[in-house]
Amino acid sequence: MTVRINQTGCIGSGQCVLAAPDVFDQSDDDGHGIVLVAEPSAELLPGVRDAVDRCPAQVVTLEE
Amino acid sequence: MTEAAVCPVHHERDHPLHPPAGFAEAVAGGPVKMIWPNGVEAWMVSSYAGVRQVLSDSRFSTRKGGQPEMRTDDGDEVLDPDQPGNINGIDGAEHMRLRRPLSRGFMVKRMNELRPRIQQIVDEHLDVMEAEGAPADLVASLCLPLPSLVIAELLGVPPEHQELFQVTAGDLFGKNGSKDEYLAHATKLAEVLTPIVEEKRAAGTNDDMIGLMANDTDFSMEELIFLCIGLLAAGHETTSNFLGLFTLHLFEKPDQLEVLRRDPSRADVVVEELMRYTVGSLGGPGLTRRATEDVEVDGVLIKAGDWVSLSLMANLDEALCPGAEQLDLERDAVSHLGFGFGPHQCLGANLARAELQIGLRTLFERFPNLRPAVPVTEMSYRNDMITYGAAEIPVVW
């Protein structure tokens, strides 16, 4: 399973970081979401799904 | 199609913390067309799915001008829809141009760095409140000064100008008053801000928001000044009202207050649930958008050109979480709409969260017996502001 962020739509809200701090961070350059762990382990998946749901720009995807 | 109902926007509340009387019934069952006090018709959308859909669909524009809600007594629109730097009134790429550089200043980690300073401000204000003794007005003692000091510091406004900001930002956000008065307040703020911006531009520093906007962007001076005013205004009244309302909800629900008291380290989750519930219980009309194409929302065809008002009562929709009409501080955080959704979702959400978490937690840790000095229903509430809140919260401990 792969986590991605579509950078074009990201508004740098950091909701993904709040949902799954071990998987996401924000870039120091522009505040955009970045994926730290592209292939998260099973225990990280609930947080990732939460990020997919909470991302206001709907640009976080989890390909199953 | 039946005739559009008059929007119950100005209806009295039976209880200061409950939605306007009759509102839930009036908007139930999908988008309902309503007439606003200024005669403009708008669809009221109040379901969780519907509000989320409209806020994230680029076929809905946030451009203002002729919108249903009004800010001044004489019916004037406060803002020129073409006002440069009005981040909340532009769409698509133009919006991203303004929004993106600002995001960096509000990053989660940057807000976390601010926490010790927020804690210090909270502690200092509660020291004064304690020293002066009960009864105290919580609004004047903590709710108002906290967000305005924090936002002024985040922007990089020198301390000597901060009082003027507090007063002027309060005036600027008041609904009562004419467009001329609004413009006078905005001009006053701009006069103070301009030399500060110029100074930071000359110094080339980017360690605060004004510096960041002045030096790391292509913003014009006019955009910059307006963005600063927007941030001051947005960061000021909202957070202050919510800190007060959260406290009042907890006073009214002692079993819930007990949940926070038992485990103050859960303040982050507690604040999310209070946010969901408080915003939902305010009810009434909410964020405004306008369809640029025909779009179906909750089974109703919204035509191009139609106005839509998104009631954040959607936060009480069972589709969001079971038992959504109840405040349940033991609930895990859910994806509520208290800060909006979509590309315009609150820029200051992570700042507001930090202030609310630290403020609320510290308040009840320091004053475990904090209680209202008069019944919550007898306090005076400000209906004259864009955002609703208690004018004074007399407390004893």
Ligand code: HEM
């Ligand atoms: C509890 C406190 C707060 C609440 C409930 C709140 C709520 C909201 C909501 C619902 C929106 C979306 C508006 C829309 O979609 O049209 C919004 C936007 C915004 N908020 Fe907040 N806000 C709060 C605190 C703050 C703070 C502290 C700041 C700044 C320091 C801030 C700055 C903004 C800005 C600049 C926007 C416009 C963003 C855009 O259009 O891209 N807010 N806020």
Ligand code: SF4
């Ligand atoms: S939640 Fe979405 S918009 Fe916000 S930073 Fe993460 S990817 Fe970007």
